[in-house]
Amino acid sequence: MIHTHQIVIVGAGTAGITVAAQLRKKDSKLDIVIIDPATTHYYQPAWTLVGAGTFDYEKTARPMASLIPKGVKWLKEFVTSFQPEANTIQLRNEATIKYEFLVVCPGIQLDLDGIEGLKETMGKNNVCSNYVNSNYTWEVLQKFKGGNALFTQPATPIKCGGAPQKIMYLADDYFQKQNIKDKTNVVFATPGSVIFGVADFAKTLMEVVDRKNINLKFFHKLVKIDGPNKMAYYEITIPDDSEKSVEYNHIDAVNVQELGPKSIAIPFDMLHLAPPQSAPDFIKNSPLSHQEGAKKGWLNVDHATLQHKQYSNIYGLGDCAALPTAKTGAAVRKQAPVVVQQILNSLQNTTTELTYKGYSSCPLVTGYGKMVLAEFGYNNVRMSDPIISKFIDTSKESYSMWVLKKYGLPFLYWQLMLKGKI
Numbered sequence: 577m578i579h580t581h582q583i584v585i586v587g588a589g590t591a592g593i594t595v596a597a598q599l600r601k602k603d604s605k606l607d608i609v610i611i612d613p614a615t616t617h618y619y620q621p622a623w624t625l626v627g628a629g630t631f632d633y634e635k636t637a638r639p640m641a642s643l644i645p646k647g648v649k650w651l652k653e654f655v656t657s658f659q660p661e662a663n664t665i666q667l668r669n670e671a672t673i674k675y676e677f678l679v680v681c682p683g684i685q686l687d688l689d690g691i692e693g694l695k696e697t698m699g700k701n702n703v704c705s706n707y708v709n710s711n712y713t714w715e716v717l718q719k720f721k722g723g724n725a726l727f728t729q730p731a732t733p734i735k736c737g738g739a740p741q742k743i744m745y746l747a748d749d750y751f752q753k754q755n756i757k758d759k760t761n762v763v764f765a766t767p768g769s770v771i772f773g774v775a776d777f778a779k780t781l782m783e784v785v786d787r788k789n790i791n792l793k794f795f796h797k798l799v800k801i802d803g804p805n806k807m808a809y810y811e812i813t814i815p816d817d818s819e820k821s822v823e824y825n826h827i828d829a830v831n832v833q834e835l836g837p838k839s840i841a842i843p844f845d846m847l848h849l850a851p852p853q854s855a856p857d858f859i860k861n862s863p864l865s866h867q868e869g870a871k872k873g874w875l876n877v878d879h880a881t882l883q884h885k886q887y888s889n890i891y892g893l894g895d896c897a898a899l900p901t902a903k904t905g906a907a908v909r910k911q912a913p914v915v916v917q918q919i920l921n922s923l924q925n926t927t928t929e930l931t932y933k934g935y936s937s938c939p940l941v942t943g944y945g946k947m948v949l950a951e952f953g954y955n956n957v958r959m960s961d962p963i964i965s966k967f968i969d970t971s972k973e974s975y976s977m978w979v980l981k982k983y984g985l986p987f988l989y990w991q992l993m994l995k996g997k998i
Contacts, residue, residue, distance in 0.1 A: 577671055581609045583919065584665065584675035586655050588612035588640055590905045590993070591681035591894035594912040597645040597996025602920055609649040611665075611673070612682075617643050619989055621905060624739055624941060625982060627706040627713030627848075628746035635986075643994055655682070658862045660887040677889050677919050680864060680875055682856050684735050684895035684903065690852030691730065697803025702846040706743055707735075713743065716846050717750055722759030723845030724830055725751070726808060730852040731767040731797050733874075735895050735903040738772070738938040738950070740764075740850045741781075747848070748788045749943040761830045762788065763842065765796040767813060769820050776958055776971040777940065777950040784942045784973070785825065792824040796840075798849065808847060812838040855896040864890065866898055874898035879954070880931040882915050889922070891915045899934065901954060906937030909993060935959055939981045947977035 583599065585592045588610045596608050617640045625631035644650045654668040664674045686707060688695040697703045702720075704713040727744040729737075744764055751757045764771075764785075771785065771792065772778040785792060795814035802809070814822055833841040859865055860873035864884060875892040876885050879899055884890035893911040895903040910932060917930040934954030941947050949970035953959045960970050968974055992998045 578664070578674055579671060580674040581649070582607035582675070583609070583677045583679065584673055585610045585679040585681065586612075586665070587680070587682035587894070587896075588614060588617065588644065588650070589681065589683045589894065590989075591683075591908045591912060592679070593617075593643055593645065593994050594908060594996065595679055595681070595893070595915055596648045597994060598912055598916045599919065599996075600645050600647055601996045602916065603923075604647060606923075608645075608647075609651055609673070610644060611651045611653055611655055611667070612640070613652055613654050615640050615652070619986055621736065621939070621981075621989075622986060623706045623710040624742045624746070626710035627704075627717070627743050628750065628944070629714045629717070630746075630944065631982065633711055638990070645996065655858055657858065658864055660863055660884075660890060663889065675889075677891070677922070678887075679915060679919075680859070680884075680890065680892040680896065681894040681908075682859065682896055684853050685856045687732070687852040687854050690732065690854075691798055692800040693803060694801050694849075694851060697801055698851075701803035701806065702844070703801060703803050704846070704848050705851060706739060706848070707850055713848060716848075717747055720751070720756070720760075720846050722756050724761050724763060724843055726763045726765065726842055726844040726847045727849070728765045728796070728798050728808065728847070729767070729850040731813075732852045732854060733903060734850045734853045736938065737902050738940050740766075740848070741771070742941040743848055744790070745784060745788070745942045745946075746944065748790065761791060761827050763791045763793065763827070763830055765793040765798070765808075765810060765842065767795065767797045769794050769814075772940075772950065773956045774950060774952045774958055775956075777938075777948055777952075780948050780971055780973065781940065781942070789825060789827075791827045791830055793822065793842075794820065794824070795822055801847070806844050806847075808842045808844055809835075810840050810842065812840065859896050864892070871898040879934070881918055882911060882932055883918060891918060899932075901934040901952075902936035902938055904936050904938060905989065905993075906951075907935060909998065910935040933959075939977070939985065941978070941981060942973050945975050945978050946973040947981050948973055949977050949980070 800809035
């Protein structure tokens with residue numbers, strides 16, 4: 577059976593609901609359907625705080641049915657494939673959905689099979705992740721008595737790229753409060769070459785690293801985890817001709833084991849990581865994704881208009897899109913109005929120009945009661961809010977930014993963003 581709708585949105589996450597709500601506010605007569613099988617919607621930015629024992633996990637969840645904008649239809653189903661030449665998509669229940677416009681924003685998936693041993697040890701052996709179970713992270717922190725506290729991330733793109741280090745700074749504060757900091761080696765191992773890509777914010781973060789005496793390990797690609805024996809294995813990816821450093825704030829007590837010219841193992845007493853991530857399989861295996869190159873598998877859209885590069889009535893945004901900026905809810909807040917305006921231009925034959933400049937924001941929590949608000953766009957250009965910047969330098973740690981993170985942003989999310997008001 578074929579069902580036809582004017583605008584079909586795949587994904588009822590931050591992007592899908594925001595776009596639907598904004599479209600309905602612009603024109604209440606639009607025929608819009610959202611397709612998503614999930615029955616619960618999560619405010620994931622708070623999971624960092626949950627992992628540090630300063631936010632209630634239950635408050636990050638709301639029933640999906642309560643968030644679908646009034647007048648928008650919701651199909652609680654899985655998408656299995658796209659037929660863009662026919663303007664149709666197939667659902668798992670074998671229904672066919674035909675569309676005039678398609679908005680693709682199903683988010684990102686965790687690939688626990690992407691690192692050897694990860695799937696088998698996740699959620700036990702003191703291997704935790706706020707991306708998977710932030711309550712277990714808090715449990716691990718509370719039981720930690722000293723040794724190597726290893727924080728790490730994969731070589732793939734991930735949602736909220738700053739999250740793996742936010743929990744590290746909070747954990748370090750917690751160790752201080754528990755009087756076990758002097759028994760603890762805090763290590764951050766990253767495949768990247770810097771702590772953060774925007775210079776102003778990186779400067780502040782390096783000051784935090786120095787204050788907390790954190791051991792940074794750059795060009796470290798995690799390849800294997802042995803949970804029972806508490807060992808993390810890394811490949812060192814620094815080019816032979818690079819003049820950059822592989823390590824900062826060396827700590828002998830970490831006891832790194834050299835396995836080969838570019839292969840090491842780091843023992844851990846707790847390990848927090850962001851798992852490898854990718855676009856959902858039904859995006860990766862579709863004609864809508866990049867078919868080759870570094871962006872293979874990610875949704876192929878124009879960086880400015882968010883219009884699909886091959887199919888003009890398809891738009892994409894959010895974590896699954898191949899956009900050279902951080903994958904965050906703040907990015908979606910700037911992307912959604914662009915998609916909405918592009919669709920309205922086509923429907924109303926107007927030419928209102930609105931483009932996306934790569935804006936994203938990373939609220940970098942640096943401890944309990946401290947936060948740096950990193951806002952930036954394409955090419956890592958700083959894009960701090962001009963109004964907020966009149967009152968505070970958001971590249972510095974402040975309590976007011978912590979209040980924004982813990983109380984202000986959740987309110988803005990639930991009450992304004994998902995209702996299409998911002």
